[in-house]
Amino acid sequence: MSKVVLHVTMSLDGFMAGPDISVEHPMGRGGLRLHDWILHTPTDDVDAGVAQEVSASTGAVVLGRRTFDVGVEVWQDTPFPVPCFVLTHHARSRRAMKSGTFTFVTQGLESALRQAEAVADGKDVTLMGADVAQQALRAGLLDEINLQLAPVLLGGGRRLFEHLGTEHLELERTRVLPSPLVTHLRFQVRRDLLKTRRT
Numbered sequence: 001m002s003k004v005v006l007h008v009t010m011s012l013d014g015f016m017a018g019p020d021i022s023v024e025h026p027m028g029r030g031g032l033r034l035h036d037w038i039l040h041t042p043t044d045d046v047d048a049g050v051a052q053e054v055s056a057s058t059g060a061v062v063l064g065r066r067t068f069d070v071g072v073e074v075w076q077d078t079p080f081p082v083p084c085f086v087l088t089h090h091a092r093s094r095r096a097m098k099s100g101t102f103t104f105v106t107q108g109l110e111s112a113l114r115q116a117e118a119v120a121d122g123k124d125v126t127l128m129g130a131d132v133a134q135q136a137l138r139a140g141l142l143d144e145i146n147l148q149l150a151p152v153l154l155g156g157g158r159r160l161f162e163h164l165g166t167e168h169l170e171l172e173r174t175r176v177l178p179s180p181l182v183t184h185l186r187f188q189v190r191r192d193l194l195k196t197r198r199t
Contacts, residue, residue, distance in 0.1 A: 002120040004113060004141055006127045007054050008160060009034040009148035009182065015157040016130055026070040028157045034150045037182040046179040054146065058082055059123025060116035062109070065089075067129035068102065078102065079128065083119045085112040087132060109135045134163050137189075145171065145187045 010016050011034060018028030027034065037047045058080045063071075065088040071079065078084045081099035088104050095102040105112040109132065116125040127133050127142070136142040175186035 002059060002117045002122060003124050003143040004127065004136060005057075005124045005144045005146055006133045006136070006142060007058075007146045008133065009037070009150055010160050011150050011152050011154040011157075013153045013155065014159050014161060015154040016160045018154050018157040021066070021070060021158060023070050023073065026074050030154055031157060033152055033154075034148075037148060037150070037179060040181055044179045044181065046177050046184070047181060050148075050177065050184050054126070055080060057124045058126045059120030060085065061126045061128060062087065062112045062116050062132060063127070064129035064132045066131070072102075080126065082123075083116070085116050087112055109139065109141065113141060130158050130160055133160065137164055137169065142189050144174075144189065145185075147185045147187065149183045149185055150181070151183075 008016050015031070016034070018025070018031030018033075021028040021031075025031070032039075037044070038051055040047075043051075060082050061078070061080055061084040063079070063084060063086055065086055068086045068088075077097045078100035083100050084102050086102055086104045087109060088106060090104075091106050092104045094104070103115065105115065113125060113136075127136055133142070170190040171187040172190060173185065174188050175184065177184035
C-alpha cells in the first residue's frame with residue numbers, strides 16, 4: 001500500500017510560502033528563499049540526496065487547485081514525472097503534460113487519494129499545498145511528514161500547521177539530516193492515534 005507523504009519546506013516561524021501568493025510570485029514575496037537548498041549551486045550532497053530520494057519515491061501527486069494555478073506555468077510540466085490529481089470545485093478535462101497528466105478531482109480528498117494510490121505502483125503519494133496537507137491531517141490520512149526547516153523567519157505568508165482544530169496529534173521523528181541551508185526532518189504520524197483510515 002502506498003504511503004501518503006507531505007514533502008514541504010517551512011521557515012522557522014512556520015510559513016511554507018511568503019505573503020501575496022500569485023502567478024507572478026508562486027512562493028509569495030520572499031518565499032523563494034525557502035527553496036535555496038534545491039536551487040543553490042553547487043548543491044550540497046545532503047540536499048541533493050534528499051531531493052533525489054523524494055523524486056525516486058514519488059509515484060503520484062495530490063495537490064490543491066491554488067497550487068496548480070500558481071505553479072503550472074513555472075513547472076511547464078507536472079511537478080514530478082508522475083500522474084497528478086488536482087483537488088478542485090470546478091470540473092475540467094484532464095491536462096496532458098510532457099512527463100505526466102493533471103486529473104481534476106471534484107469528489108474530495110479521499111477520492112483523489114484513492115485515484116492516486118491506484119496509479120502510484122506502491123510508491124508514495126506526495127501531497128502539495130497547505131490546504132491539502134491540512135485536510136489530510138484533520139482526516140487522519142497522512143502517513144509521514146518530510147519537513148525541510150529553513151533557517152529564516154519570513155514574518156508572514158501561508159502557514160503550514162493551522163486550521164487543524166484542537167485534536168492532539170503525535171508524531172515520531174525518524175530522521176534528522178542537517179545541511180548548511182536547511183535541516184531535513186522526517187516524522188511518521190502515529191498510526192495508533194489516527195482518527196480514521198482510508199479503506
